[in-house]
Amino acid sequence: MITNQPTEEDFERVTIECLTQAFNLLFKVYQNYQEYDEDIHEDVEMGDIWNHNVGTIRTSTILLHQAVESFMKSVICRTSPLLLIEKNRADWPTLPMKTNKDFDSLYTISGESLVATFCAVESELIIDNKLIEFIEKIRQNRNKSIHGASNIEIKPTELLDDILNAFTYFFGRDKWFLHITNFNLKNPLFGYYDWEFEDAITYEFLDFVESVIGRKKMNKHHETNIIGRRYHCPICKDTIDAEYGEMNSKWTFLHPNTPNSENVHCLNCDGNYKVTRENCTTESCKGNVISFEEEVRYKFCLSCFQEQKE
Ligand SMILES: [Zn+2]
Ligand SMILES: [Zn+2]
Numbered sequence: 001m002i003t004n005q006p007t008e009e010d011f012e013r014v015t016i017e018c019l020t021q022a023f024n025l026l027f028k029v030y031q032n033y034q035e036y037d038e039d040i041h042e043d044v045e046m047g048d049i050w051n052h053n054v055g056t057i058r059t060s061t062i063l064l065h066q067a068v069e070s071f072m073k074s075v076i077c078r079t080s081p082l083l084l085i086e087k088n089r090a091d092w093p094t095l096p097m098k099t100n101k102d103f104d105s106l107y108t109i110s111g112e113s114l115v116a117t118f119c120a121v122e123s124e125l126i127i128d129n130k131l132i133e134f135i136e137k138i139r140q141n142r143n144k145s146i147h148g149a150s151n152i153e154i155k156p157t158e159l160l161d162d163i164l165n166a167f168t169y170f171f172g173r174d175k176w177f178l179h180i181t182n183f184n185l186k187n188p189l190f191g192y193y194d195w196e197f198e199d200a201i202t203y204e205f206l207d208f209v210e211s212v213i214g215r216k217k218m219n220k221h222h223e224t225n226i227i228g229r230r231y232h233c234p235i236c237k238d239t240i241d242a243e244y245g246e247m248n249s250k251w252t253f254l255h256p257n258t259p260n261s262e263n264v265h266c267l268n269c270d271g272n273y274k275v276t277r278e279n280c281t282t283e284s285c286k287g288n289v290i291s292f293e294e295e296v297r298y299k300f301c302l303s304c305f306q307e308q309k310e
Pocket of ligand 2: 305
């Protein structure tokens with residue numbers, strides 16, 4: 001018998017872990033750079049930092065490839081993990097007189113055999129040419145990374161886009177953000193500094209993605225249309241501004257995105273908030289999306305975040 005056969009969930013967990021780590025490696029490089037002020041940013045450009053961190057890009061590329069292979073394995077496991085075994089079936093140690101073999105001690109398929117099997121099994125996924133080309137591209141980039149050429153051509157922009165594409169292909173829109181923030185949330189150290197602040201600071205992941213791949217490419221990974229006019233979130237901004245400086249990023253959008261919409265959705269906290277459509281009372285502001293705080297009974301503008309005069 002072959003013991004300890006893996007399940008679909010085992011490989012899915014590894015997929016998410018690899019994608020999360022591939023993302024976080026790049027994020028840490030960006031976050032570290034953000035800690036320096038504008039004067040230093042003028043002296044040292046982000047491009048130089050990426051060049052310096054070529055090893056990190058390489059590792060992230062390998063993790064992305066690992067994630068893609070694990071995902072294909074998870075889909076195959078839905079039919080049977082036995083399909084992953086490389087060994088000729090006649091040589092399987094499965095007859096009663098043979099000693100049990102642990103699945104992990106066997107060679108498993110990879111490369112072309114893995115793709116062919118992935119395409120052969122039943123799955124809810126739409127497996128089209130575009131997906132197969134994507135998988136092939138990830139494999140080639142991984143080869144470029146490990147074959148020792150010192151100047152790998154993979155740029156962080158392309159790599160991050162690919163990491164998000166993998167998240168969205170495999171798990172659907174908005175899932176990249178859900179999995180990345182979940183990893184933080186499950187950290188045993190989460191909340192020891194300040195629960196609310198640590199919960200709200202996740203907007204830095206959104207800032208990072210926007211700064212590297214741009215809003216247009218980012219839009220395809222979210223259900224909410226993020227191309228429209230952006231607003232402050234009444235909760236996130238309030239939390240960050242309360243004690244820890246100032247949140248300038250705006251990740252809140254009219255939902256639905258229509259001129260008279262009376263609801264906004266925040267990508268960061270996933271909250272929906274009612275708004276009234278009145279002109280902001282601050283002269284320099286052209287905002288007309290006003291939030292109302294029931295408990296303290298004051299209105300404030302989600303464009304400039306100023307309290308509204310009666
Ligand atoms: Zn929010
Ligand atoms: Zn305003």
